[in-house]
Amino acid sequence: MDKEFITIRQKETAVKVQNTRINAVRTKDIVKKGVRVYKDGKIGISGAVGDLPDDVLIENAVKNLSTNIEYPYKLSGDRKDHRCYNENPMTGEDLLKYSEDILAVLRRDYPEFDFSESISTTEVQWNMKNTAGLDLEYRDAIIYLGLILKEKKSANLFDGFLMYFGRSLDMDKFWAFNRDYLAAYNNSVPLPEGDVLPVFTFQFNELLGFLANCLNGERYAVGSSIFSGKLNEQLFNDKIVLKQNMDPIYTAEPFFDMEGTVLENDSYTLIDKGRLTGVFTDKRSADMYNLPHTGAASGGYDDMPMLQGAPLRFDVDSEDIKKALGGRPALLVAVSSGGDFTADGSFAAPVQVGFLFDGERINGKVPEFTMSSHLNKMLGEDYIGTFENKHLYLGEGLTLQGFNMKITK
């Protein structure tokens, strides 16, 4: 009987902020353990919050074998890969000092705003080991600054965010960007003329979520994806390269999937120069539908590994936003909440906070608007490009992506 062990340790210090002052400090020390046993082509699982002894968890997993859930796949094994993505985590004491400093500047220089929510530093360690020789370790430490911004003259719940996500915080860069950003809040400008305008986003979750549904290997194989049957077809603009990207630099998640698969270069190309070249799979879906295995098993620490979503990322394909715009005014989406795609790819979303953008700097806050388009146009004729984010200090590894979109005031 093979055995597999997943252990997640998380230590966090979070500073909770209300009315631009620290009102609480929270620490977490959490251990979660999952155990799987494999016998005669079956799998049994168990898990617990807390540092329970392995033999208790093994006993529970063995009992779970009675469910007769088949798992006739070769275990990932014979691999040791230990990685640490941040050897110098910010300490709780440093976090408090940085937070006090940031909030003092915000109180002094930006009394027209109120800031609340949290700034945190989180250390995580994931271990996945099994009796087939697998020994994977992912360690990381992430600083997350997420402050709700509220204009004191506004009756809104909130009017935007200050954010940063990364492994170190460069205060000079932080203030250089955020002083421009906060100045833009105080400079209301009208929307540029035109029904169709260049729109840039830096975290287009609706698009990535919709593509994840379409590129799910199981959905592709059974015919419920709008991409079904289109493998090797040119779907989009020939600049576009989209990958299942497991690189923790971007995801702050383990470089391995929940079946212990490690991809070459931590990525697998699904759309290459606009052509559909693959769909993402776990071991079960790859076997069942005769598709290449891409190591996309997900699930909780104590779940059965299964195919759900996968971390997708567009490659940078363009260099200079300003040049691409050719002098046209563009919009930068700072907050867009609640939009969605219809099943056939039509898209609409309100933009609650947007800025006028020249490709490098944000130059004023525009009124709320709605952006709309269709997947085929957004990633086809109306695709401007995916750019390295050189100017907006919002987090590590963020890209800026531009599309020409229909704008409704």
Added chain:
Amino acid sequence: MYRFPEGLYVDVRIEETYETKISFKKTALQQQKVRSNKGAFIRVFDGDRWYYSSITDISRVQESIDILAGMARPNPDINNHPIVKEFEVNTGTVLNFSERSVTDIPVEEKQALLEGYLHLLDRPEVVHHTSYYVDNKTIKSIYSSKGTAVTFDKQTCGIRLSLDMACGDKKDKGTVSKAAIYFDELKNLCGFFSEQVEKNIQFVREAEPVEPGIYPVLMGPEATGVFTHESFGHKSESDFMVGDETMKAEWALGKTIGQDLLTIIDDGTVSGNGYTPFDDEGTRGKKTYIIKNGKLTGRLHSTATSAALEEPLTGNARAVSFEFEPIVRMTTTYIEKGDRPLKDIIAEMDKGIFIDTVKHGSGMSTFTIAPARAYKIENGKITKPVKVSVVTGNVFETLAEVDAVSEEFELLSFVGGGCGKMEQFPLPVGFGGPYTRVKRLSVQ
């Protein structure tokens, strides 16, 4: 039970959870998981700052109290601090689910129940499906240095059928679900699930893109629930209001913000996902009229916001799990039912959109609803299905645009998912209400 240091307010929340999750992909069992976990959240307050700790080793609660106390500055007058004075002191045990507990049902019986519904999905248009049975029973104990010592439980269970559908080139996903408190309530639901599956298939087969524009929108109980939660519920969470004079003025109690027919309630005592007999600070759950006959009459509070705004406690301090501190959240929030039959409301609509079910919603200055199933209303009748990306409205204007609420009324709970507020997601909440008409909303 615990040694509470002098000069500090301290509370400890211990959560014991029991959960079952069973899933099938098509007819193959994918997972059968039963878990029991324990964790604790400790808070220490010195009158100036809070200190929190979340731990999974329950034997270290006292050690955590002492560590947090070491970070705090003892305050001899802590019991006269406005927040500390505001805390309710409750004692007792409210275990409503010792009988008919989901923990007493064999997992095989739960699996068999779910498996018994799978044949309803054996339709050519349903090309794939994933089905879930889930249950959760949580027992919480809260102890405070003021003397609170309460233990209470809550329980939910449910079935969710997630469908991948294809009718030729038309493809979509759909979800059919039923939430309940007791396992027995999930039995004999073939008729309900069958009808919902049929509606989903019909929608995929026949839905056409909507003509974008401004429409009168009629919302079913599910959509009304999401609308209420997103358009106004979050506005009533008073942590957004502490220290904010503009919001206090805009949302002053007594202000008229809707027609007489509009009454919105948050009620922690209602059975379902939002059931909160005590909140996570040990305050007893309450029924709060947020809007009564169109006038703003109340807000939702934690102890800290109640003290800051000098308004009564409402029992709305909730945490998503033992890993987080309680913050102001809704419980079961709904529009009270009206006195008009639904058929009369529809009959007077020449043109409009009916939102039956919802994928998700959000609420900032603009609230959004992303419909799952929506239909045209033409000449007083609900007619063809339409695909809608998003319905939006301005939170400051839309409540005044509610011009009809039906006598038909239903409270609901989602199976899986819930409400998100910053880092705390998903919190189970109850929602629902009557069929509700809004005169003008933007439909894209």
